[in-house]
Amino acid sequence: MVAIGSTRVAGEARTSSLPRRRRFGVAWLGLTPFAAYVILFLAVPAVIAVASGFFSATGSITFANLAALGDPTIVKAFQGSFLVSIVSALGGAVVGALICFAMLGTRPDGFLRTTIDSASSVLAQFGGVMLAFAFIALIGSQGILSKWILSITGVNINEIGTNGPLLYQVPGLIMPYLYFSIPLMVLTFMPAMEGLKAQWGEAAATLGATRLQFWTKIGMPVLAPAFWGSVLLLFANAFSSYATAAALIDQGGITPLSIKQQLTSETVVGVANVAGVLALGMLVVMVIVMVAYSFLQRRAARWTR
Amino acid sequence: MAPFDLRLPASGTTDFRRTIMEEHVKRTRTVAGLALATAAIAVLSGCSTSSKAASDSSSSSVDAATATSADAFGGMAGLVKAANAEGKLNVITLPPSWANYGKIIAGFEKKYPKIKINSANPDGSSADEVAAAKSQQGQSTAPDVFDIGTAVLDQNLDLMAKYKVSNWADIPADYKDASGTWYYDYTGLMSVGYDSSVIKTAPTSIKDLLGSAYKGKVAIKGDPTQANEAASAVYLAALGNGGSASNIQPGIDFFSSLKQKGNFLSVLPTQATVNSGETPVVLQWSYNNLAWGPAGGSAGNPNWKTVVLKGSALGSYYNQAINKDAPDPAAARLWEEYIYSPAVQNLYLASGAYPATLAAMEKNKTVDAATLAKVGKAPSNFVQLTSDQATAAATKLTAGWSAAVN
Numbered sequence: 001m002v003a004i005g006s007t008r009v010a011g012e013a014r015t016s017s018l019p020r021r022r023r024f025g026v027a028w029l030g031l032t033p034f035a036a037y038v039i040l041f042l043a044v045p046a047v048i049a050v051a052s053g054f055f056s057a058t059g060s061i062t063f064a065n066l067a068a069l070g071d072p073t074i075v076k077a078f079q080g081s082f083l084v085s086i087v088s089a090l091g092g093a094v095v096g097a098l099i100c101f102a103m104l105g106t107r108p109d110g111f112l113r114t115t116i117d118s119a120s121s122v123l124a125q126f127g128g129v130m131l132a133f134a135f136i137a138l139i140g141s142q143g144i145l146s147k148w149i150l151s152i153t154g155v156n157i158n159e160i161g162t163n164g165p166l167l168y169q170v171p172g173l174i175m176p177y178l179y180f181s182i183p184l185m186v187l188t189f190m191p192a193m194e195g196l197k198a199q200w201g202e203a204a205a206t207l208g209a210t211r212l213q214f215w216t217k218i219g220m221p222v223l224a225p226a227f228w229g230s231v232l233l234l235f236a237n238a239f240s241s242y243a244t245a246a247a248l249i250d251q252g253g254i255t256p257l258s259i260k261q262q263l264t265s266e267t268v269v270g271v272a273n274v275a276g277v278l279a280l281g282m283l284v285v286m287v288i289v290m291v292a293y294s295f296l297q298r299r300a301a302r303w304t305r
Numbered sequence: 306m307a308p309f310d311l312r313l314p315a316s317g318t319t320d321f322r323r324t325i326m327e328e329h330v331k332r333t334r335t336v337a338g339l340a341l342a343t344a345a346i347a348v349l350s351g352c353s354t355s356s357k358a359a360s361d362s363s364s365s366s367v368d369a370a371t372a373t374s375a376d377a378f379g380g381m382a383g384l385v386k387a388a389n390a391e392g393k394l395n396v397i398t399l400p401p402s403w404a405n406y407g408k409i410i411a412g413f414e415k416k417y418p419k420i421k422i423n424s425a426n427p428d429g430s431s432a433d434e435v436a437a438a439k440s441q442q443g444q445s446t447a448p449d450v451f452d453i454g455t456a457v458l459d460q461n462l463d464l465m466a467k468y469k470v471s472n473w474a475d476i477p478a479d480y481k482d483a484s485g486t487w488y489y490d491y492t493g494l495m496s497v498g499y500d501s502s503v504i505k506t507a508p509t510s511i512k513d514l515l516g517s518a519y520k521g522k523v524a525i526k527g528d529p530t531q532a533n534e535a536a537s538a539v540y541l542a543a544l545g546n547g548g549s550a551s552n553i554q555p556g557i558d559f560f561s562s563l564k565q566k567g568n569f570l571s572v573l574p575t576q577a578t579v580n581s582g583e584t585p586v587v588l589q590w591s592y593n594n595l596a597w598g599p600a601g602g603s604a605g606n607p608n609w610k611t612v613v614l615k616g617s618a619l620g621s622y623y624n625q626a627i628n629k630d631a632p633d634p635a636a637a638r639l640w641e642e643y644i645y646s647p648a649v650q651n652l653y654l655a656s657g658a659y660p661a662t663l664a665a666m667e668k669n670k671t672v673d674a675a676t677l678a679k680v681g682k683a684p685s686n687f688v689q690l691t692s693d694q695a696t697a698a699a700t701k702l703t704a705g706w707s708a709a710v711n
Contacts, residue, residue: 057460073707136572141521142582159567164521168571170711250573251528251710261528266431266454267536268699 050283053276065277077258078281080170081239084254088177089234095178096185097227100193103186108194117190120183127180132247135176141165170253176244181234188233192226192300225299232293236286255282369634373485374469375642378635381471384642387635389419394636396422397437397448398429402576402596402604404491405656412652413643420636430532431457438464442630449637451626454533456695458487458624465626468638470645475665480622490644491658492620493590494613494684495541498597500585502608511545511559511614514586520567524574524584526593530702533621538588539706540690540698541619550690553698554705561709569710580606592657611657618684622661647671659683 056062068074099116106113138145141158150156158165166172196219204214242256252261255278261268262275367378369387378384388394394413401407410422423446426433431454441447451458451465458465467485470476481488497508503522508514514523529536543549543556563569574584579597587594591611598609625644631637643649650660651673657680664683666672690698 073703076707076711133577136578136583137581140572140581140583158521161567163564164567164570165572247573249571251571252530252707253571253711257528261531263436264430264432265531266457266533267695268530268703269432269456269460272432272436 046279046283049276049279051276052273053278053280055273055276057270057273065274068274068277069281073252074255074258074278077253077255081254081256084170084173084177085235085238088174088181088238089231091174092178092181092185092234093189093227093231096182096230097189097193099182099186100190103190104193104196116186120186123183124180124187127176127241128243129247131176131179132244135167135179135248139165139167139175168249170249173245173248173254176248177238177241181238184234184237185230188230189226192223192230196222225296229293229296229300232289232296236289236293239282239285239289367635369638370466370629370631372634372638373467374473375471375638381642384635384639385417388417388633388639391633391636392419393421393423394633394640395425395446395449395631396640397425397434397451398427398431399424399452400427402593402601403427404493404590404592404658405596405652409644409649409652412649413640416643417639420639430454435461435464438628438630445632447628447630447632449628449631449633450640451624451628452490453487453624453626454621455624455692456533456699458626459692462486464629466629466631466634466637468627468641470641472645472662472665475645475662475669477661477664480661487624487626489622489661490625491653491660492622492689493592493658495537495588495619496591496594496611496613498579498587498589498594498609498611500579500582500606500608501610503582503585507610507612509612509615511542514568515559515563515566517566519586521570522585523563523568524570524572524578524587526587526589527573528706530699530706534589534593536698536702537590537619537621539702541588541614544617544619544688545614550688550694551697553701557701557705557709560706564710571710576601576604579609580604590658592653595657613684617686617688619688620659621689651676654680 053065054061054063056064103113103116135143137143139157140146141156146157158167160166163169167175200218200222201214204218209217240256242260245254245257246260249257252258259275259278259282262271262278265271367383367387369378372378375381375384378387396410399406399410401410410424414420414422425437425446425448429437431451434448434451434453435457438448438451465486469485470488473481473485476488497511497514499508501507504518513519525535525538526532527535529539539556539560540550540553541556542559543553546555546559548555560569570584572578572584574587574589576597578584579587587597591613594609594611596605598605598611599607625641627634627637627641645662647662647666647669650662650666651671653660654663654673655676659680660666663672667677
């Protein structure tokens with residue numbers, strides 16, 4: 001994973017003595033390709049998308065589109081997005097942290113650790129329609145697992161309840177979302193886990209602390225900012241996911257699907273600009289999450305100095 | 306999934322960068338930002354102007370972009386010559402398994418080998434067509450022709466060029482705009498497709514779908530507040546439950562009870578889900594249900610059957626129109642001539658769709674009689690929502706659909 005690699009490099013760089021010379025010209029030149037990329041493919045589209053929300057279909061400036069944020073359907077979609085994102089983020093974080101904890105007991109350069117590390121890098125990026133079909137093949141009404149359970153227990157897991165198959169409902173999205181949330185947690189949380197210094201454990205043991213006391217008094221408090229930071233990251237990742245949901249629940253229910261509906265509708269026409277308002281709503285959530293994330297990261301970094 | 310990639314590296318690096326760069330950043334940031342923005346604008350506008358110039362030089366004497374009939378080119382031979390000079394045609398949102406478009410596109414390329422068809426975004430919606438025309442305006446990749454739903458068309462008439470195909474008279478008067486801005490091409494009938502290995506007795510009424518045999522099995526082609534085909538399934542349900550073209554609420558109520566009984570599936574049906582048996586019942590246009598069945602050959606589901614329910618037949622004509630800013634204006638006009646030729650109208654018919662010139666073809670004996678016998682004569686009790694009815698229906702759907710099925 002690139003992100004992890006660079007974390008480590010950055011960590012090494014900051015321990016070496018840095019030249020305190022001012023070579024801004026060259027430094028800025030080095031940043032230019034990345035800055036241009038971010039501006040062209042992130043900043044400009046984001047500004048255009050949000051700005052579109054403040055124009056009417058005929059092109060005049062309006063604030064009328066903001067009324068959409070009070071529409072019951074839209075409100076419900078935001079609620080659905082929050083539900084799926086929060087549950088999958090917390091679930092992914094807890095399971096992922098347990099995996100990281102278990103991996104602490106393995107050799108850092110051992111086969112198991114490197115395998116889980118690289119598998120996580122791949123699985124965290126496995127999403128979209130492929131993931132949706134993988135789940136349809138597993139637990140859809142013709143899925144292998146569904147059929148297997150049916151043949152053994154006689155229970156059709158897709159006929160439990162009266163709402164049709166769970167996979168095709170908003171709460172059902174939690175399953176595929178956990179699929180990429182857990183490995184993402186392993187990727188982001190493992191460096192923090194590895195940052196726990198052996199000396200702290202030794203010091204605690206010397207002073208007579210039990211293992212449980214070490215974890216409750218030292219380990220968890222030190223890891224807490226990194227943990228909650230990762231939870232926010234998982235939340236943001238799930239909140240912005242689109243393609244998996246689009247393939248599984250085509251009748252809306254989360255915000256990205258509402259945006260699709262507004263942008264591409266051929267029955268309810270002239271509402272494309274409302275999508276900009278929804279994008280603004282999502283952006284506000286994202287900005288809050290990112291600010292909280294960077295705050296927690298600063299807290300987390302305190303102990304790795 | 307769109308990974309939201311704000312991973313860890315920021316924490317370590319920004320801190321030390323901040324200490325070194327803090328005061329310098331403030332001064333340089335705005336300048337750098339401005340420079341980048343200017344460069345970006347220059348690059349973007351540059352590429353659009355250059356391609357515009359290239360497309361303008363394609364036709365020599367005739368201004369193809371304003372030609373309203375083949376006569377402007379001195380007849381079909383002139384039109385073909387001008388189109389050949391352009392060498393390509395951009396079509397959009399034409400899935401190969403939809404109304405025989407695979408064969409129709411292949412036939413065009415065979416008939417006019419010098420023109421290559423670029424087929425963009427086959428699974429897109431009518432709104433996507435308009436969005437592409439606007440965002441790529443002036444570029445060589447912009448769509449030349451549209452196959453577009455009426456609601457979106459009505460909002461975007463200013464994007465269309467006027468053109469009348471040589472057999473213009475064959476299109477019934479209420480199937481076309483008198484000045485040639487748009488013209489109906491074909492309609493399907495809303496139908497129930499079902500997997501006969503799962504559903505043993507064919508449904509005879511829409512109310513049959515509420516039965517326990519259909520538990521977790523009924524899907525429609527998308528979100529009715531977004532896709533016309535899905536909305537038409539709701540309109541069909543309205544017709545079968547005491548509603549009408551101007552009162553679609555019974556249709557929404559029908560799907561609400563379908564959902565409550567656990568019969569409704571929210572997943573988007575595709576040829577793959579139909580083949581695997583994941584979506585054993587799909588309400589969609591007859592030509593799509595037929596294409597996913599035995600007629601689809603090895604890609605189709607051999608057990609897939611199509612039923613047009615008794616009672617009012619619900620359809621919705623799609624329209625042909627030419628992009629006013631078509632990068633290949635002559636090829637676009639040649640495409641329309643080709644579409645309305647009896648050979649291609651028969652191809653629509655063979656897919657189970659009813660082409661716009663069907664009545665004239667029956668009169669002129671150019672219709673493929675065997676195909677017509679197989680598909681069945683155009684229904685006499687055909688219902689299509691008028692523009693005003695569609696707008697009213699859309700309002701109802703916006704208000705009630707999401708609550709009905711979620």
